[in-house]
Amino acid sequence: MVLTDKLGRTVNYLRLSxxxxxxLRCMYCVTKDFQFIPHPNILRYEEMLRLIDIASTMNIGKLRLTGGEPFARKGFMDFISNVMVQHPEMDLRITTNGTLIEPLVPDLKKLGVSRLNISLDTLDRATFKEVTGRDHLEDVLSTIHACLSAGIRIKINAVAMKGINDNELNSFIDFARENPLDLRFIEFMPMGDDTKSDSRFWSADDILEQGRKYAVLKKIQVKKENHGPARMYSIEGGKGRLGLISPVSSHFCSTCNRLRITSDGNLRTCLFSDRTYRLRNILRSPALGDDALRKVIAAATRDKPLGYHLLEQRSGCKGVCETQMSAIGG
Incomplete structure (x- = not known):
């Protein structure tokens, strides 16, 4: 089965929280009144493996494991191992904040994990604490260097925020110049109940214009399946590359190829839409089998919306959806 929507887009990428x-308590991810999902509502690893099994029969070839912070969940390393054993054909990626995993790098390498995405919005210790609420910058930097030494490829994801990290672009470019990694800036997205998104917004075009004051940046052609919507640029004389992801100023909805499943078992077909399809009850029903799950996933995919239409309809500075990022998995 190939998952295709009414607009002709083919889905082959699953993000699973x-x-x-x-x-961490990042300012753009967790609000002060945030409440964690009750533990009984969180999918068990066995249920997640079942969903991955089903996805593999529906043309899903790329799997990203996310959180929250996935390494904060007990037993996550065993779960990675099970996924790798049961689905060696899957292109497995993991997104992490990098604060907990330096001791685990050798084991990740042995399991066959070859790529990690690490969230890092600043190279300044004080700003890191301001953004995340915790003083863990050195832990993240140590993890990055440990991964590179082990031969694990790294992509750094930095949320671009005016007034927060827009004064660090030169430092970020130097970091990418000195290290063989991809450093990608992601435009700040108006999610949840955040009313400051417009004042924080720092566009990809502005980043590129400013970045060219610090380095010779040349656009390079990359395979979409490897870098998704990122526009990639080489840094003259550098080991790494700069990437720009522009979900707000220059949307890529027409080529979106992904689905998201939240940790409590809700399927989301668009990051900007609050419409969800409940899979947990089907997973836990002895009367319903895998075919029921396939039918729901296929039907949801057919109605996959265009996120930029939802952006255009938002009111003032109001977030584009009511769900905050920490509950979606990015």
């Missing part, structure tokens, strides 16, 4: 728990 294994937990909504996180040891």
């Amino acid at each position: 294994v937990t909504d728990r996180c040891n």
Whole structure:
């Protein structure tokens, strides 16, 4: 079965959140009145493996495990191992904040994990604490260097925020110049009940214009399946590359190829839409089998919306959906 929507887009990429728990409290991800999902509502690893089994029969070839912070969940390393054993054909990626995993890098390498995405919005210790609520910058930097030494490829994801990290672009470019990694800026997205998104917005075009004051940046052609919607640029004389992801200023809805499943078993077909399809009750029903799950996933995919239409309809500075990022998995 090939998952295709009414607009002719083919879906082959699944983002699966294994937990909504996180040891950081990032300003764009967690609001002060946030409440964790009750533990009984979180999918068990066995249920997640069943969903991955089903996805593999529906042309899903790329799997990203996210959180919250996935390594904050007990037993996550065993879960990675089971996924790798049962689905060696899957292109498995993991997104992490990098604060907990330096001791685990050798084991990740042995399991066959070859790529990690690490969230890092600043290279300044004080700003890191301001953004995340925790003083863990050195832990993240140590993890990055440990991964590179082990031969694990790294993509750094930095949320671009005016007034927060827009004064660090030169430092970020130097970091990418000195290290063989991809450093990608992602435009700040108006999610949840955040009313400051417009004042924080720092566009990809502005980043590129400013970045060219610090380095010779040349656009390079990359395979979409490897870098998704990122526009990639080489840094003259550098080991790494700069990437720009523009979900707000220059949307890529026409080529969106992904689905998301939250840690409590809700299927979301668009990051900007609050419409969900409940899979948990089907997973836990002895009367319903895998075919019922396939039918729901296929039907949901057919109605996959265009996210930029939802952006255009938002009111003032109001977030484009009511669900905050920590509950979705990014």
